[in-house]
Amino acid sequence: MIAERRDIRRFRPDSVPDDVLRRILEAAHRAPSVGLMQPWRLIVVAQEKTRIEVRRLAQRERLRQASRFDERARQFLDQKVEGVVEAPLGIVVCCDHGEPEVEVLGRGTIPETDVYSTACAIENLWLAARAEGLGVGWVSFYRPDDLRAVLGIPARVDPMAYLCVGWPDERPKRPGLEAAGWSSRLPLDDVVMRERWRDAPGSEDAPAAIDHAAAITARDRLDQLVKPSGSLGVLETLIERWAAITGRPPPSQLRAGALVCAADHGHVVHGTSLFDAEVSAQVTAAAARGDSAVGVLVRQGDHRLLVADLGLAGPTPAGVRDAKIARGSADMLAGPALAAGELRAGLAAGAALAGELAEGGDDCLVLGEIGIGNTTTSAALVCALTGAAPALTVGRGTGMDAAGLARKRAVVAAAIERHGGPLPAHAALQAVGGLELAALTGAVLEAARRRVPVVLDGYATAAAALAAVGLDPSAAEVLVASHRSAEPGHDTVLAELGLEPLLDLRLRLGEASGALLALPIVAAAGVLHREMATFDEAGVARAP
Ligand SMILES: Cc1cc2nc3c(=O)[nH]c(=O)nc-3n(C[C@H](O)[C@H](O)[C@H](O)COP(=O)(O)O)c2cc1C
CATH class of the missing domain: 3.40.109.10 (NADH Oxidase)
Known part of the structure; x- marks a missing residue:
């Protein structure tokens, strides 16, 4: 016809x-x-x-x-x-x-x-x-x-x-x-093309990032469970996504490997944080001892914690993994924040740390960071990656007043003015990134390669994930957003990543705390999927 x-x-x-x-x-x-x-x-x-x-x-x-x-x-x-x-x-x-x-x-x-x-x-x-x-x-x-x-x-x-x-x-x-x-x-054949526009530079054949069959099996069961269709909301998306990454819905007992990367930032000389750089090292030490939020939540959930120094200005504190690449990033207003070799080393170190945790057989990788000034770095990175205006990406961080917020915005605007944007992910990380963000980017890429779900924490981890997606678009498939933080730019990044967060508790603590708080919900989603009865088993009539 x-x-x-x-x-x-x-x-x-x-x-x-x-x-x-x-x-x-x-x-x-x-x-x-x-x-x-x-x-x-x-x-x-x-x-x-x-x-x-x-x-x-x-x-x-x-x-x-x-x-x-x-x-x-x-x-x-x-x-x-x-x-x-x-x-x-x-x-x-x-x-x-x-x-x-x-x-x-x-x-x-x-x-x-x-x-x-x-x-x-x-x-x-x-x-x-x-x-x-x-x-x-x-x-x-x-x-x-x-x-x-x-x-x-x-x-x-x-x-x-x-x-x-x-x-x-x-x-x-x-x-x-x-x-x-x-x-x-x-x-x-004149009008059909394969994968990309004819003559456009090709990309290598990438291994399949997602298990479609497992995702469909998980969704089919969700549709049979005794509940109105779609009524588990974001949890339904989560279950499907987890199955697509790992081949199965989330386990009922979830054990995570938490990687917390720490570093200092050169731009703090412009008054971008309320705290001095030595506070980064003190908080990192407390995290490694299990004294701060991350330690408490890791203990409570029986997870594993790896706290690493990627670029603290001072010596690596006791109990912290020494993966130091430099004593902090350079001032992004004076030049590139990271030298090319530093960025390479940061990406590789993050990948190695994530690989080490993955070898331990954890169900997922949880990411967190510590770094005085890194909400400013995250904001600059998001501006550089997306072209978003600083007004959208810069927030109050650890509790800046109006003057401090204006100062942070001015620093980010000046950095973007200096380095330009939007930039490809590699260039953006080098221009305005940080050593812990580079490591987190490498960690996301490694987890994606191994098909391990990555539960993101707040703004900084999301910004690093956005950079990772810039380097390898298929990395987006392994990401789970735990919460929407109080930082206004976080929402911009989550939208850019196409992720809906599980929680909105106005957290702004960092250290993987939001991600760890969301894990019981991830596990509960798995239990619901496994243990709820189907309409037939429960003898309940389906909606027409
Ligand atoms: C948007 C559109 C506008 C068209 N306008 C005219 C028209 O004004 N006069 C006409 O004779 N044919 C018109 N056509 C028909 C096309 O010339 C015709 O579809 C085309 O030559 C292919 O022939 P076919 O439809 O017999 O396969 C139009 C077709 C389309 C899709």
Whole structure:
């Protein structure tokens, strides 16, 4: 049927029975549409007087266009481009764009999706008409305003097509324009490309990052459990995602390897934090001893903790893994925050630490960080990666007042001014990153390679994950957002990563604390998936 559909321009005068007309209109109305918007409006024109008026518009535009074809004008004028009066019916297919202030699901970024939907309706009608033996000829030789005036169509509605509909007086095997030597169908291989646009630099074949079959099995069971469909909300997405990463829903007892990376930041000389750099080392030492929040939560959940110094300004505190690359990052206002070798070493160190935890067989990797000034670094990194304005990405961190917030914003704005943006992930990390953020980026990449779920903590870990996704887009598939923090930029990054957080507790502590707090919920999701009865087992009737 698809191969036999033709644009028809010669019609017999016999009328189209009402039941046939209704069937082809119904076919149009069954088309897919953005947000189920159904923007098509179909005006059936039977009166000859109207068709004569429309034909005059078509003839006029045909002559106007002929002058634009230069030497092909004569060949163009030989073509029959409409059968408006011959065909007993016209169907004017309009697209009603609706009220501009009413948001349509799925039309957020491509306003023309309503037009695309209407085109789907036209194709449905065209094919259904062909199945009935009817001919359809699409006429676009008119100015929309002229047709609006003839048919009383309001300004917000676009008349997309005048379709001539009737019994065909021709059965062309090929498009009329092809038979006339005007144009011809391209070979399929000219219009089909594999993976990327033809001639665009290719990417290497990457190993599959997700287990689709496991995700579908998990979702099928979710749909059978005795609950309204989708009623576990974000937990349903979480269960599917976990299965896609690991091949199974979350385990009932979840044991995590928590990696907390610490470093100092050169830009604190500009007053970007309330605290001095030595506080980073003190907090890191407390974390390693198990005295701070991360230690308490790790003990409570029987998880494993690895606290590493990637770049503290002072000596590595006792009990902290010495993975020091430099004594803090350089001031990003004076030059790149990290030297190329430092960034390389940071990424590699993070990957090695994550690999070490993964070898221990934990169910997931939990990421956290310690670093005086690193909310400013995170904000600068997010600006550099996404081009977002500092006003969106800079927050109060450990509790800055209004003047401090303005200072942080000014530092981030100056850094972006100096280094430019948006930048590719590698360049962004080097320009404005930090050593703990580089290590966290490496850790995400390693976890993705091993298909270990990564439970992110707050702003800094999310910013590092965004950099990781810039380096390897498939890394996004292993990420889980534990919570939305009080830092306003966190939301921007989570949206950029396409992640919905499990919790919103206005946390701003860092040290993996939010991620560890979310783990019981992850485990509970696994228990629900495993232990809830299905509708059949519980003897409960499903919703129709
Ligand atoms: C958006 C659109 C506008 C068209 N406008 C006209 C038109 O004004 N006059 C005409 O004779 N054919 C028109 N056509 C029909 C095309 O010329 C025809 O589909 C094409 O040559 C391929 O032929 P086929 O439909 O028989 O396969 C239009 C088709 C489309 C999709």
